[in-house]
Amino acid sequence: MRDEDLQEMRQLPLFEGVGAAYVESLLRSAFVQRFPAHVELVHEGDPADFLYVIVQGQVEIYAGYRDRETTISVLGPGNSFIIAAVLLDRVYLKSARGLTPTRILMLPAEAVREGFAEDAHFARALAVDMALAYRGVVKELKNQKLRSSLERLANWLIAEEEKGGSTGKLEIPYDKKVLASRLGMAPEVLSRSIAALIPYKVDIRGRHVQLNDREALLSLARPVPTIDDPAC
Amino acid sequence: MRDEDLQEMRQLPLFEGVGAAYVESLLRSAFVQRFPAHVELVHEGDPADFLYVIVQGQVEIYAGYRDRETTISVLGPGNSFIIAAVLLDRVYLKSARGLTPTRILMLPAEAVREGFAEDAHFARALAVDMALAYRGVVKELKNQKLRSSLERLANWLIAEEEKGGSTGKLEIPYDKKVLASRLGMAPEVLSRSIAALIPYKVDIRGRHVQLNDREALLSLARPVPTIDDPAC
């Protein structure tokens, strides 16, 4: 691994509070790899050989069943994926592919498991990480089971706008069909849902969105902390 | 806490591999409480004051939004709930109520967090627990997003039958309306789905179920390890 890469890796959120020496030894067995867009990085059902951390680019986490496919989430720089499988030495439950060209840090699963067994700080960091990830999925499950597609879209827009600093504007960060799959609907339904938001003064052109009547949209979306607040 | 209760608690899966001394000190601040059926044990949105472990009875974990409600899971003796909220000192994301009269071990959240911070074994046990729970929800999310109600029912039947030792018979362990909510459908849809399984030689009378053509049901359900295998 190049020295400047190493420098960068050390600061990953995953390693916060973990002894420098241990991070060092973990990183010694790791390497950074570039992948072109659209290639599958991991395939569900395969044994967890590596823990992946995104350095650059966007990664879609998805899962398939029969001829269907759904995206679970889309991750960016700083995010890691499939910690749980690595920690438990099990099979991946989800697949991953780059939506863009990516640079990815790959940590051999064996090293991560050793770190977990030997370094208490790292073990705690992993536990906290797992707990946060767990709550994230629970929220998503509630989102799916309790809301209609239109409500999911409305809430996603509000959440995304707030993530971008509550400017009233936002960019959809990937293809609409990916967003549709993330939100759990067919692309056609997303199109129609977008059209259905015009009365709420939502103005979508391409990937550029403007929310011109926050109140109206909020009254439709009705966000609640226990589903929508990322800090909750 | 009564002495015989203490004896029982020590053997909970949560404490596996944790030093006896530490378990002891944890349990000193804990107590066992009886609740009548149908009372709400925890309410989503409340701060996590206790970690709950079921000693006796059935507990429904559910969540609400507007006037809707969905059950996330139904737990039995030995299961604990809301570890993540306790560990992170956050608010509960789900509510819980007894489906039957229950006996429940309540561990003050503060003590659990101390244990996590000070006992490395306990921290690891929690991390593993969180990882398992995480994978459970991911599977459930896939189940919801990728399958129809009929498929979810068919797969639930198979999983439940295998849990009971693959005898071809099984008991639905709670009211059908709870099962419907657990599977993410209206009670009427569950009724009709059950009727739709008659051609597959599924015989349901009350809570008693018999699977008379496993092959046929399997070809409809098409279970896959990455959603349905609890050991995966």
Place this chain on the structure above:
DNA sequence: TCACGTCCTTGATATTGATCAAGCTCTGAT
């Protein structure tokens, strides 16, 4: 600038699931 392909939208229609209403069944209490 044009042409191609991909992505998105729109329309028509089918399917799935929800809701409303009524009746039935089982159980538990009197």
Place this chain on the structure above:
DNA sequence: ATCAGAGCTTGATCAATATCAAGGACGTGA
């Protein structure tokens, strides 16, 4: 044994979402 109530089923209808098909918009490379 009888009655009340809860839980379940069934029918009719409606709403939400998926699917199929076609056309339009847009960006990219020649």
